[in-house]
Amino acid sequence: MPDAPLILLAAGGTGGHLFPAEALGSVLIQRGLRVRLVTDERAVRYSGLFSEGMFDVVPSETVRSRSPLSLARTGMMLAAGTAVALNLVRRLKPAAMIGFGGYPTVPPLIAARLMGVPTLIHDSNAVLGRANRFLATRVEAIATSLPGVFDRDPALASKATLTGTPLRPAVLAAAGEPYAMPEVDGPLRLLVVGGSQGARIMADIVPPAIERLEPSLWRRLSLVQQVREEDLPRVRSLYERLKIEAELAAFFTDLPTRLAAAHLVVSRSGAGTVAELAGVGRPSILVPLPGSIDQDQFANAGVLMQAGGAIRLLQSEFTPDRLASEISALAAEPHRLADMARGARSAGTLDAADRLADLVQKVMRH
Incomplete structure (x- = not known):
């Protein structure tokens, strides 16, 4: 489907981030869309939906310490990753990008926003992660897995949708x-x-x-x-x-x-x-x-x-x-x-991948 709209899925290289991205990607492909994964080097060994040729590695770094030296190193890595991601978005021209949490999603989502690409994030936790908290005010929509995430934040609650966590076919x-x-x-x-x-x-x-x-x-x-x-x-x-x-x-x-x-x-x-x-x-x-x-x-x-x-x-x-x-x-x-x-x-949501796919397509159209 070379002419089908492309959706970029940004996720850190652990199963907690990759598995929901894989589940969503499968549904989007069934709906006639193309998908690619944007991730960090940890996902190179990943052998799920995103086989070789279906993902791009963007440099990133996690905030590991509050020391000035560590924060400076993290900032430089995120800036370098954003530069790489800008070239990637310019080349691929995605119709939308969704992030699944973790600091490796920050450079791609920031690049997409700078390039005018519709963006959204998904968080699987009952408490929004730090990377997603940073991105939450900068994206068009937020998908949550569990209720009550924004009970004390009405501004963010207005653009949040409860979808659940997309589950792999085996689950x-x-x-x-x-x-x-x-x-x-x-x-x-x-x-x-x-x-x-x-x-x-x-x-x-x-x-x-x-x-x-x-x-x-x-x-x-x-x-x-x-x-x-x-x-x-x-x-x-x-x-x-x-x-x-x-x-x-x-x-x-x-x-x-x-x-x-x-x-x-x-x-x-x-x-x-x-x-x-x-x-x-x-x-x-x-x-x-x-x-x-x-x-x-x-x-x-x-x-x-x-x-x-x-x-x-x-x-x-x-x-x-x-x-x-x-x-x-x-x-x-x-x-x-x-x-x-x-x-x-x-407490389970078996149709979470379809719910999230609906939200992605809604954001893409707008």
Whole structure:
């Protein structure tokens, strides 16, 4: 479709940004539009929708420190990226550009605005990220995934649309699998994940928590846990000693399928994880990443907690004793797990990619 309008999708090189961009891109292509990804060097290894020849790398940098030297370096990198992005926009002549958050989206969105290209941003978190906060006053429209993002900012609320987070086809397929409530004495499938690289704290807390469970529950457990390579030997050793059925890996390529099979999930509460838990409808124990300036993971987990789909534990509360207590209580009350699954599903938006595509086309036309 060489003459079809081109939509540029700007996203940082992590799954939390790339997966929603991929989901939107698939819908836009189905609607007869062309898409290209504008990203940073981290996405070069990405093998999803945006294969080689469908993306452009623009230099960027994240604000890592408030020191004058660090801020100056970040500013120079963003300025260099904007210069590269200006040439890119001039050459490609896109009909619109949408950013999915992260500092790598700043140069392309600023360049598009300077060139008069219609722009919008999407944010998956319950709290707008810093890059998107900077861009919010400079774009035509804002798409949010969760309600209440602009409750205290009516000026931005006027151009915001609640779309939800676009979900990958594999997640949508998993969402078609109904929740199978565990039987009181039957297998209990537990999925433990900690982000794209796995969280060290899951390796530190989950195995000793499992050890504190009643031995009768050990025999019921079917455990899948994401574990960093350096933590694999000690985690595997404990589960083997307890004779726990456990599958351990640093990364699972079929995570949506495993999510659909799980009776209970223990995880961080990044935006992508929360969106997928809600879309598929699975009960969870969520441990927000502490120390974040925006406390976005705390807010994300709060959305599922308020819907009745999750238990939110601060990291200071996430101890082996507390986790063992929560797992034991849920295992003894399968109907509670089923209620949590329904609560999580009530917060999901399966047509988010279509909603966002509608907004992109609206902005493009105007």
